[in-house]
């Protein structure tokens with residue numbers, strides 16, 4: 001058995017005096033899997049993603065990603081961890097509007113210490129692969145939603161992270177742009193990229209993932225391999 005990319009063991013998180021945002025959630029994700037996390041608003045999906053990304057800490061349980069105990073990292077360690085292990089894509093792109101597309105994309109690599117020339121070359125290559133190289137010098141404000149999300153995906157892939165996390169990546173896009181992003185995630189996964197995507201978009205879940213995890217009231221209630229994929233292909 002390969003080492004899991006993600007190993008959550010009985011992870012709980014509660015904010016203030018509210019009900020648990022996440023309650024004893026256990027989840028193992030193996031290399032090459034594409035997992036959709038589905039559930040109603042407020043069910044704990046983003047909480048789960050934030051814990052995996054080291055943006056938040058659990059009150060109980062352990063979060064291990066690529067062998068790193070994420071729940072035990074301090075602030076600097078968590079930042080380093082995110083730079084090297086995680087690519088993140090959000091609903092509203094989170095691009096820096098006063099940087100060009102290229103400068104947005106190279107940023108994670110520059111923070112990780114990659115030389116400018118090498119970072120620029122990799123960014124150009126990613127932008128070309130994602131079909132947005134003609135916007136390399138533009139500012140994100142001039143781009144469509146779908147194009148901005150491609151830039152965000154390029155930025156997320158810049159440091160070749162073993163794990164790509166996406167929180168509602170099609171949530172702000174129209175159907176056609178959503179399908180483009182969905183196709184992009186499917187292609188990345190078929191090249192071996194491990195992906196966890198939180199979504200309300202069933203079409204996205206169906207087309208680009210081979211496993212579906214459902215959350216309700218902070219609990220994992222269902223975890224299904226898609227029947228189209230042979231179980232040995234994802235173990």
Ligand SMILES: Nc1ncnc2c1ncn2[C@@H]1O[C@H](COP(=O)(O)OP(=O)(O)OP(=O)(O)O)[C@@H](O)[C@H]1O
Nearest residue numbers: 015016020021039040041042043044045046047048
């Ligand atoms: N930083 C926070 N402070 C206080 N409460 C929070 C915080 N983050 C999340 N919560 C609460 O935890 C619960 C789970 O929130 P979470 O954001 O994980 O839901 P979600 O499944 O991502 O919902 P949505 O589909 O609307 O994005 C909610 O009740 C939410 O109000």
Ligand SMILES: [Mg+2]
Nearest residue numbers: 045046047167
């Ligand atoms: Mg959310």
